[in-house]
Amino acid sequence: MAEEVKKEAPKLFKVTIDNITVEVTPGTSILNAARQIGGEVAPPAMCYYTKLQGSGGKCRTCLVEVAAGSTADPRPMPKLVASCRTNVMDGMVVKNITSDKVIDARNGVVEFLLINHPLDCPICDQAGECDLQNLSYDHGKEGTRYEFTRRTFDKHDLGPYIQLHMTRCIMCFRCVFTADQLTNKRVHGILDRGDHAQIATYIEKSLDNDFIGNVIDVCPVGALTDKTFRFKNRVWFTKPVDAHRDCPKCNGKVQLWLRGNEVFRVTGRKDEWGELKDWICNECRFEKKDTADWIIEGPAHVNRHSVIAQGYYEGLQKPNETIVKVLHGRSPKLLMDIHSVSEVNKPTVHLSKIDGPAHSDDFNKPE
DSSP states (O other), X not given: OOOOOOOOXXXXXXXXXXXXXXXXXXXXXXXXXXXXXXXXXXXOOSSOOTTSTTOOSSXXXXXXXXXXXXXXXXXXXXXXXXXXXXXOOTTEEEESTTOHHHHHHHHXXXXXXXXXXXXXXXXXXXXXXXXXXXXXXXXXXXXXXOOSOOOOOOOEEOSSSEEEOGGGOOOOOHHHHHHHHHSSOOOEEEESOGGGOEEEETTSOOOOOTTTTHHHHHOSSSSEEETTTTTTOOGGGSEEEEEEOOOSSSOOEEEEEEETTEEEEEEEOBOTTSOBSSOOOHIIIIIOOSGGGSEEEEEOOOOTTSGGGTTOOSSOOOOOOOHHHHTTTOOOOOOOOHHHHOSSBOTTOXXXXXXXXXXXXXXXXXX
């Protein structure tokens, strides 16, 4: 009888990040090793995306200090390194929030990112779930030292569902990588150089691939927006719930953003680092805006530090309906329709289903 060949367990590297030691497999980046620890130990990342090959190294917000390269060569690295593009070594010692150099550098990077970024937060649809908004809150300054004219771009409609606000773009390249790796044909990319560089389509081509809507979810700022949701509501007024449907194009697992029983938008489900768990198709994202189209699983998990968590509670149990029991099985009669008594909303208009933002014509005019 042949002897069974025992497989050796893969060697693990020990890396210490902010005085916390973790074991990871060889080839793991410093960023992903820090994410295994979690919390504030994990550096912020505005351009890196786990699902996108080649992403990372653009925004420089994830810079860390390597105090010791490895057990074999304990010399520190002379400069700060991008944690998303630098792999760990056995015995490596890394400083993130415990390094004054890192904090100072991150403050400078955020100041550069905000040089041309407009103060659109009060009207931006990304407000409340914007990575740059969170980063500027932690590392931004009260004012700016930039005295020159800021760059501006015109808004572009990239097809019937997506609008590009290039003025808000931070050139993370995520949308380009998404279109390049997820679709069969990419028609947008980086045009021009230096401070004139922009994400654009050549001669205003439309993005019409079945999965191109995912560029909205991967964008860390409000540069790419969902035209079916623009200016209709604020995210902290809506409630995210997990839902699914049988979809022939994707797995059909999404998050519905509800206000009452109206579906204001549909997005993919994200993990704790704000990255999509699975890609979803345009049909699920843009065309299925009715609760009857979905099987609702329950409330989605929301980070308690997020503004979306205000007034949002998980684990609640819906009380049993007692009216039917009191009426001995009879259904209650509808006593009032809110549209019939409202003096503002038109009875035939549902704000979540109109094409584009709401205008004065969608409401009753005062007498």
